[in-house]
Amino acid sequence: MSELTQLTLAQARDAMAAGEFSAVELTDAYIAAMEAVRGLNCYLLETAGRARDMAAASDARRAKGDVGALEGVPLAVKDLFCTAGVPTTAGSHILDGFTPVYESTVTRNLWDAGAVMLGKTNLDEFAMGSSNMTSYFGPVTNPWQRRGDAAKLVPGGSSGGSAAAVAARAALAAIGTDTGGSIRQPGAFTGIVGMKPTYGRCSRWGVVAFASSLDQAGPMTHDVRDAAILLGAMAGHDARDSTSMDRAVPDFEAALSGDIRSLRIGIPRQYVMDGTPPEIDALWRQGIEWMRQAGATIVDIDLPHTKYALPTYYIVAPAEASSNLARYDGVRYGLRVAGDSIQEMYENTRGEGFGPEVKRRILIGAYVLSAGYYDAYYLKAQKVRTRIADDFHAAWEKVDTILTPTTPGPAFAQGEKMDDPIAMYLNDIFTVPASMAGLPAISVPAGLSAEGLPLGLHLIGRPFDEETLFRVAGVLEDAAGFDARPALMAKGA
């Protein structure tokens, strides 16, 4: 394994600035790494040729003194972002043969900052899942294994391919999308940092939509500093997305002062849940202690509507998805399965094109929006959503950041929980409330489970105050000192 792939984004950036190696050399190391971990199925498409061209162009720019914030940085892109001239699948059969002629704003921003695209990563179909098991292109294998157990584990989802690629050192960093936890949960499962910014911080233009009021792009990186750097390049107002906020993008990296002595950290009572494994509780208590030792004030807070967040999410997100996915009808692009009438063509195309989890959510979504059920489900869910946001709003009177676990447990084996959607949905129990309120949140690797699997701690911040969030996350990261490596990497595979 190349030394080059052991660096963080910040280290690689600084080394290239110092002339220690070129973007082409760094990219070649990652192309080799991608090939080496093909067994994990984290990339749906490797774009090695394009990566080399982009790296060469980057070196040429650098030679002229034209250096972007991500100059020469090789990245993996979740295959939910439309990339011009590069097939985009959303992990679904229904987008068969679809190659966008347009580039999503977020990826456009990355390339404009000098980054290099390594390839498109695997994901749960249309980002619907917490395991990456619902991908039409097969599951992703987590580079981590339980101690003394060769069972293949999931990397979490839906940004499972991006998480596994970073954890397996097959990308310097990656971008994902988070609707209810799809960046943070796989981040926790693979021992990397996963960050979801405030809703409206990154443009959704060109990102295949799952649930429009929740979807948000974010960075998946080796450490907090890398996340701050990457988000800085991804973010920004986009007139083509009406929900993108016209706010300046601060220097997030500069916010990592390491000093949280003036800050108040909130600990929500309602996040203590029955059935949470003791090791999760223990890690959370450890996190609280780290914060206290760093000089922050610990404040117990109430977020009384927390228990309604998950059920509410599973009304709102499918409702939006049922409508967002109506455009996949076989008429204009993607899969078309012929039929004798237009109705039959729709049925055949959507019947074959969508997998079971997507169908389940479309059915749930259509149901909760239908006449006679709308008030009881969708409208009620919208009201509860407002209450959840109000809870957080009240909390910001008392605290600056909120600390919780990221997930109720470590990565599970491929195939587990597949017959029990509710158990699967519970993966998002700690991440969904911040999504419902549109708040920035980050998962930081903080420890290992008894079985030797990574666990994450989760911080939630004020809207558009990612700077404070990164600052606290940096301190948490330093305190945790997480330096374990996945079994796969330890074996030098």
Add this chain to the structure above:
Amino acid sequence: MAGDWEIVIGLEVHAQITVKAKLFSGAAAAFGAQPNEQVSLVDAGMPGMLPVLNGAVVRHAVRTGLALGAVINLHSVFARKNYFYPDMPQGYQISQYELPIVGEGELTIELADGGTRTVGIERLHLEQDACKSLHYQHPNKSYIDLNRSGVALMEIVSKPDMRSAAEAAAYVTKLRAILRTIGSCDGNMQEGSLRCDANVSVRRPGASLGLRCEIKNLNSIRFMRDAIEYEAARQIAVIEAGGKVAQETRLYDPDSGETRSMRSKEDEQDYRYFSDPDLLPLNLDQSYVDELRDTLPELPDARKQRFMADHGLSSYDSSLLVADRETADYFEAVADGRDAKLAANWVISEMPAQLNRTGNALACSPVAADALGGLIDLIADGTISNSIAKDVLSDMFDSGKPAAAIVKERGLEQVSDSGALEAAVAKVMTDNPERVADYRAGNNKLLGWFMGQIMQASQGKANPQLVNQLLREKLAG
């Protein structure tokens, strides 16, 4: 039709807003482009594409609401109307459902008996147009033309306040005049920029409302009248035969003059409306609305009253002139400093004939208002007669020359020289002594014959008033 039935009509008018771009995309929205030439990624429903509201559309909707005396809702919301159809690429239409941009207003129509009726406006909302399926290119496939996909429409919904097909026609005519006056819709029904759906029911006077049928996509006022009349008669026949009207959507076939069932109420889709999460609620400032109110042009009703009061025009002529802003503006330019009734006559009758003959619209008329004014001046000062002037106007359309130049070139000046006219009168009297005798014996009708002889001899140039006067004098002996 039995006199003891009352017809109840409500109209939903879909007016295409006169803007260059579509409601939520930057693609052009012009009529007549080749299929799929005016399509953005948003209009085609491509993955990850997002709608962005066109501000010019909002402005037109608010101005239209103000022109209808309606409530402007400072907070309105876009909603998705979900259904599958190949002409709906996103799988949903973005429309407004619970919170439209414009609320209740009203519109006054004139009735045949000279009275008026105030028709309530229920609401005006913004929505996307669908695209078009083409069925004739292939024996068993349909093609899709996305040009209209996402074009901005205003749906203007009336209350069920109209009581005859004629009233419905008057309503659409009036609404169209208002839309044209403020420039929010060109009102061109042939090109589909204005279409209506008519809700028709019948009842015994004083009874509660009957079950209604909705007749879809009426694209001319005449079709609408015919469709409503047919539909009302059909419903009455059903009830009088002991049957019941079924609530349903019907289509009008202009060839047969009949309506036929398209789908019954049971087949109505559940559109699963919900607010569009890709678009923020539309919030307007009162100052924005006030500014649009202050800059609204004079509306047809007010202008008509002014034409009647200031120019002494009839109600009928004034209504014709204010039917669209261009005609009214043109008339005012012609009438400025001239005899308004004369100007109105030429704008209402002679101009349309020439525009029609030469295939022009008033907006791009080869004869501008000041040119027509020049012609009218020549009539007013006696240089040419009214009938010569019609010939001159035709020449003006063809040659583009001013009236005075044509009159001069062709020697069309009216002969008002009494010496020349006296000679002409003397000649015709000398040539026809027996008719002179007849006239003097009391056959006054012969005056017209003498007039005709002189006008013919002068090729129409003789001043008819002077000839008339001279003839009366000389024939009297």
